[in-house]
Structures are given as C-alpha cells and as structure tokens.
Amino acid sequence: MVKNNINGCNELSLRQTAGFLKKHDNYIILTHASPDGDTLGSAYALYYGLKEIGKTACVICPDVIPKKYGYFARATDHVTRQNSTVIAVDVADKQLLGALEEEFGEEVDLNIDHHISNTRFAKNLYLDADASATAESIFELLHKMKVNINDVTAKALYTGIATDTGCFKYSNVTAKTHLIISHLYEYNIDAPEINKLMFDTKSRNLLELERLVLDSAEFHFANKCMVLAVTSEMQEKTGCSGTELEGIAVISRSVEGVEAGITIKQTDDNLFKISLRTYPPLDASEICKKLGGGGHKGAAGAKVEGSLETVKEKALRAVKEVMEESYAGVTSSKKG
Amino acid sequence: MVKNNINGCNELSLRQTAGFLKKHDNYIILTHASPDGDTLGSAYALYYGLKEIGKTACVICPDVIPKKYGYFARATDHVTRQNSTVIAVDVADKQLLGALEEEFGEEVDLNIDHHISNTRFAKNLYLDADASATAESIFELLHKMKVNINDVTAKALYTGIATDTGCFKYSNVTAKTHLIISHLYEYNIDAPEINKLMFDTKSRNLLELERLVLDSAEFHFANKCMVLAVTSEMQEKTGCSGTELEGIAVISRSVEGVEAGITIKQTDDNLFKISLRTYPPLDASEICKKLGGGGHKGAAGAKVEGSLETVKEKALRAVKEVMEESYAGVTSSKKG
Secondary structure: OOOOEEOOEEEOOHHHHHHHHHHOOOEEEEOOOOOOHHHHHHHHHHHHHHHHOOOOEEEEOOOOOOHHHOOOOOOOOOOOOOOOEEEEEOOOOHHHHHHHHHHHOOOOOEEEEOOOOOOOOOOEEEEOOOOOOHHHHHHHHHHHOOOOOOHHHHHHHHHHHHHHOOOOOOOOOOHHHHHHHHHHOOOOOOHHHHHHHHHOOEOHHHHHHHHHHHHOOEEEOOOOEEEEEEOHHHHHHHOOOHHHHHHHHHHHOOEOOOOEEEEEEEEEOOEEEEEEEEOOOOOHHHHHHOOOOEEOOOEEEEEEEOOHHHHHHHHHHHHHHHHHHHOOOOOOOOOO | OOOOEEOOEEEOOHHHHHHHHHHOOOEEEEOOOOOOHHHHHHHHHHHHHHHHOOOOEEEEOOOOOOHHHOOOOOOOOOOOOOOOEEEEEOOOOHHHHHHHHHHHOOOOOEEEEOOOOOOOOOOEEEEOOOOOOHHHHHHHHHHHOOOOOOHHHHHHHHHHHHHHOOOOOOOOOOHHHHHHHHHHOOOOOOHHHHHHHHHOOEOHHHHHHHHHHHHOOEEEOOOOEEEEEEOHHHHHHHOOOHHHHHHHHHHHOOEOOOOEEEEEEEEEOOEEEEEEEEOOOOOHHHHHHOOOOEEOOOEEEEEEEOOHHHHHHHHHHHHHHHHHHHOOOOOOOOOO
C-alpha cells in the first residue's frame, strides 16, 4: 500500500491519494507563504473539487492573497481545527508555511507537491517531481476522482500551471503539461485575460524602479556579466519591495551575450541579497557557495554584508573565479 | 471539389491540399517579407516534410533570414523557375511578398495561410482562420499526408506556433494548439532553448534604447494613456531599428491601469509611425482611423507627418475623443 516511508512520511500513489481525499472530510487546505499562482491555484482547485463531491473545506494562506488572484480565490467554508484533515499544497518544507508553521507544521495529514527537494514533513505525501506544477497533479487527482471540473476550477488550474512554467517557456514543461492545458481550454477560462494579469501587467511604480535599475546597469568581463543594483533608496522612492522585485533578476539574464546576471538588492543598511542567474557552463550555485549561499545551476542566491560597492566587488570576484575555471582568458571592462 | 472561388482563387480543404502537395513537385516555397517565426517555421517544416516524401523543394525569403532562426532555417535545394510549383506560406496578400512580388505575385499556385484578411491572390488557397499560426496547418497537413516528422521539422513547427501566440499567451490559442504542441514535445525540440532565443533575449543596444524610451515616458488622462517616443536620435545612438523595435509597443500596454498605449516611432525627419495598443472598451482601430490609419480592436497603427510634438498632440487628441465616447469624465495630467 505504501511506496516509501521516510521520516514516518507515507508516499502515496495517485490512486491512493484520490482514495484519501474521498475518505476524509473537513479539509483545511494550506498554501505556502508569499503565495504564488501554483500554491493558490492548486489550493482553490482542490477546494472547488472537494466541494463538488460534498465535502466541507477551507483554504488558509499564511499571507495576504494578492488581489490579482481574485478571479478564483474567493471566500471558502469555515472549518474548525477539531476533527479536520490538514492538506498542504505546493509546500516543500514546513518552514514554508511561514506564520502557519507553529500551528500546522507537525499536523499536515497530506502534502501534495512537485518539488524534488520535498522534506517529507507531512504524514502522507503525493509527490510528482516530473509535474511542471502542483496544479498538474491536482488536475490528475480530480480526473482520477471523476470530479466535475467547472470554469473557476479550470481557471485556478490554468493559473497554477501557467505561472510555474513562465507561460510554458521553462524546462519543466512536458507533453503532459500541454495535454492538460488542452483539456482546460474546453472550459471558459479566458486564458488571454489570465496571462495579461499574470505576465504582462506591471505597476507604474515597478516600471519606474526598472528605469532606475537600468540606469545603473553595469557590464563586466567582456560584457558576459551584467550587474543590476536595487538600493533601499530606489525601493523607497518608488514604493516597490518584496515579491514585486522578483522580475528584476529575470532582466539580468535577458541580454544577449550575458552569461552571468547579478542582481543586488539592499535589504538593510549594510545587508544585500544577491540573486544570480547563469547559463551553462557557469554554475550559479558554485558561485553563490563562494558567497556563503547556494541554489541551483541556473539560479542561486546569497546574503552578503557590507556596502553596495564591497558586496558588488565580492560578487564579481566570485563570478570571475568560476568564469576563469570555466573559460580561458576573461577580461574586465566597466560601462562608461 | 472546390469549396469557393473568389477572384479565381480555389479554396481547398485540408484533404485536397494534402493531395495537391503529393501530386506536384519542384516546389518553390515563399515566405513573407520581414520574416517572422511563423512564416519561416511554416516554410521550413513544409520543406522538410516534402523532402521526406522525395520531392525537390527550396525556400525563398524576400529578406535576409535573421540568424536566430538558424537552428531550423538551413540551406535548401535549388529549384529552377521552369516547371516549378510555387507555394506561399503565411502570406495574406501578394504585397507582403516584398521584393518577390514582381516575380511571383501572380504566380502562386498554392497559398497556405491563417489570416482572415487573406486577399485570395493565389490560384489555390488553404485558409484556416481558426489556426493560431500557419504552422498549425502545416502540422495538420503533414499529419494528413502521413509524412514522417523529424526533430528539426518539429522545432520549426514549434517556433511558428510559439512566436505567433506570444508563447501561448494570446487569444488565438485553442485547445487544438496545445494538443499539437503536446505532440511536438515527443520530439527533441529543446523548447526552453527556443523560448529563450525567441522571447527572453534582447541585444544590449535594445536594452539601452528601452532605457532611453522609458526615460521619456509620459502618462496622460488620469494615467490611462502611456506615450513612448522612439526618436531617430535614439535609434542612431543605440543602433536599433526595424523589427528590433517591435517590442516597444508591448511595453506601452504592460503598465497597470493603462488602457491606451501609444508608441511613436520616427521613420523620417518629419514622419512618425504610431503604434497603438488598447484594452476594451477602447477600440484602437477607431482611434487610428482618425489619424488616417487602421488595424484591429486591440492593436492598430497610422503614419503621421509633423514634428514629434505635433504628432503626439494629434495622437493624444484622437485617444481623448474615443475615450470620451467610451467613458465619462476623462481628465488630463502630464508626468512631472
């Protein structure tokens, strides 16, 4: 019955997970903190699916749900903690429950996730690391349970998959991803409107911040490395902070010829968060390890103390060292 | 046998078109001028498909093919004009053949297209106006003909569909589009690499131009209208021109709250090309009609003579008039 048992966590198959969902009731569905389209889309699609088969359920998010998700993230039932069944969706580690970790960290009955790094903190886990998004698995579960999908469920599922794949751009997309989306197009999802909201709308403040950041862009090492700085002053001047700044790191690797994009965000007087994006053969995690951080091959990060200038120098030195190991003869030139 | 006959143009069914392709030989496949991913992807996918069934064929593009399409746009056979069969793909009107119009404008034996505005200039036409891209129809034709698809054919088809849909973002996408892409993922297409090349790579010069354009951004009518200007000076300073500037108009409608995005590109001393992007209820074609131009509801254009200031004023007046018809009480404010 049970595929694996690590840390007392039972790994379930799709069929077993569908059985679990049919068997229990009074669901509290948890998303991760700093919620994105996939954790919210998965939670609400599961919520609407469970409602269709007569279950009582609610969605709880550790943080305020951004207004832009309002087309599917609506008021849910109220479920009391007593006799409830706790589900976490798209949550790789209990720490990611944020403000809800203390209450629910040890109490998750079922975790549905797609992160290969999942720490198996829940009592039961359905993990499909080949799924582009947790919402892909939710679609498959609803399909397996023969649950009726309605338009708002389809919108939530589309949002989860589209946002976690950069609108079907990234390497996590598979034939199955497009096949599922093809099914979702049979509902009234208004995908162009969702895509406009998720991918093509930025605040005027963010546009202003991007302008300031681009004004201070620097190129190094024969233009193979681009450096963008987001100072506290820029953030205060434009009123942009937190998750709004996520897109800046994308700019750093969007320029032709750039193989390492460094984004330096000021988080305190003397503290900076470095986001690094690289293309092969450069390994971003190797570079960030030199700065006390870590991550993946293409995207990694580190927190570094010091002034902007010293932090930038440290980051450039780390990039240069790894570049020299990866290529021959790297030269340095600074933007005029 | 023939569905319609307008201007002496026979409209063929998918089956009839597949029959046509099997019957003839010595194909000259023409793309439209200022080639994009769909006309090139369609032409080369058709070329590779025809080669698979032993036909002789070549691809001719009226303009230089941008290097970035090199992963599928390779050298083709040489076909002499004599006894050749001329096919145009993704060409809505013979004028769009550009430098090839004089030689081939009246000589196209088969046109495969998806533009509802197709002027039926060819002797035979396969038109599927519901297809997101002409490459969708090419996929269906190759499938109908039971032609073997190889990796490079699949890459060409993916490129055509992805580029004409803004990577599956736009309203032309259907369930069938995603179903076809799901099939193409069965080949070694390396979609993330294609997407990076098509959507996430800009030249450093273009980044610099965008910086200059954003520096001069203006907001009007309670920030519902954004104006971006691309002067000759900016184009000369950064070395960016032509199709490289296409992305600027996208920026003009990416800002939250903006319902009309005006991009004014200088094309000569006293001549400007206006690109307008709007959201409902504003009708871009209605606004551009007032400026002597035309287009679609969401995207339209016009060529206007005058200085930058007078052209901007004319465009703003046209926007204001249509806004006043569409909303009540519009006020004007200019960026400080």
